[in-house]
Amino acid sequence: MAASIDPIHQFELKPLVSLGHIGHQEIAFTQSALYMFAAVGVIALITIVGTASRSVVPGRMQSLAEVFYEFIADTLHQATGDKEQRFLPLVFSLFMFVLILNMFGMIPYAFAVTSHLIITFGLAFLVISTVVIYGVMKHGSHFLGLFIPSGVPKPLLLIMVPIEIVSFISRPISLSVRLFANILAGHIALKIFAFFVAQLLLAGAWSVLSPLPLFLTIALTALEFLVAALQAYVFATLTAVYLADALHPGH
Amino acid sequence: MSGNDPKDEGQGDRAAPTDSELSARLRRLETQIDRKRPPAAPDLSPRPGSSDRSSLGQAMTLSTEFIAGVIAGGILGWLCDHFLGTKPWGMIVFVLLGFVTGVYNIMRLSGFSGAKDRPKDRKGP
Structure with missing residues (x-):
């Protein structure tokens, strides 16, 4: 009866509408895409409704929008020291997108979009492409100064420069793997512990123990909410830090 | 205060230190402390x-x-x-x-x- 436990099952993509084929690969509108559209809708709702009245004493929606805006503006300013805040739209969108998707994932029976590596890697790749393209546009070949650490003796540069290059390449990987792994692992752990409750209830005398995993599941849920918010924050912070390199590549 | 130089003791009169003397002494002490601090502190503290x-x-x-x-x-x-x-x-x-x-x-x-x-x-x- 309860034998059909599959903690991975929740991450399966379910095509909703088929849009045709490219080669043998079906291109479908999946529930993942639906959740992303829903997230964009929620973000648009928060920001548009929040900025609609523009009163001096903010209402509920307006203070919510202002809290998010000021939080990201502060983070970005601390990391880049950029007065013009020209990356604010990018970082704000990324933060809100990841945050809302993570929070959607915490709704029971909902699908966690950020538990798919390709989504997070897509976002991370966007960040790194922005860094590279903007850095080269703004600084030209000076952008390569990013790979030359300052205050290092000349012979050591022979080792340090390859390390810096690999380190730069590892950035989108660490950025995407961190978010994806946290969300994936958290949801699997939640599912497994929640399943323990059901199994213990069916195990005769052992059902006395079933509150234990229940409490653990509750605690894990709280932890997962923390992780969901924290990972969105970490993603935004790291984006800001990497963008700082595009603005000031020389050290 | 172990950071005081000996000359500080001689300068500030214990019996009747004026306000300006006290503040000057305080400032001198602060600069001395600041001078002593850097080698010890930043290594241990996180970024x-x-x-x-x-x-x-x-x-x-x-x-x-x-x-x-x-x-x-x-x-x-x-x-x-x-x-x-x-x-x-x-x-x-x-x-x-x-x-x-x-x-x-x-x-x-x-x-x-x-x-x-x-x-x-x-x-x-």
């Missing part, structure tokens, strides 16, 4: 700006940072082997380099990279 982040986030950051270094090395090595036909060597060299990078990333993030390249620390989160 500036990291104190407000939760340690949980930092722990997650460190582990993935290391793994990402190794993976990046592996990818570079595979690409090198695949396109340049240097079958085992690209992988060997770049994975080793990836390990070094992973350790280097962690050292930089946790603030162990030495005080020389302070501005570089800004690269970490």
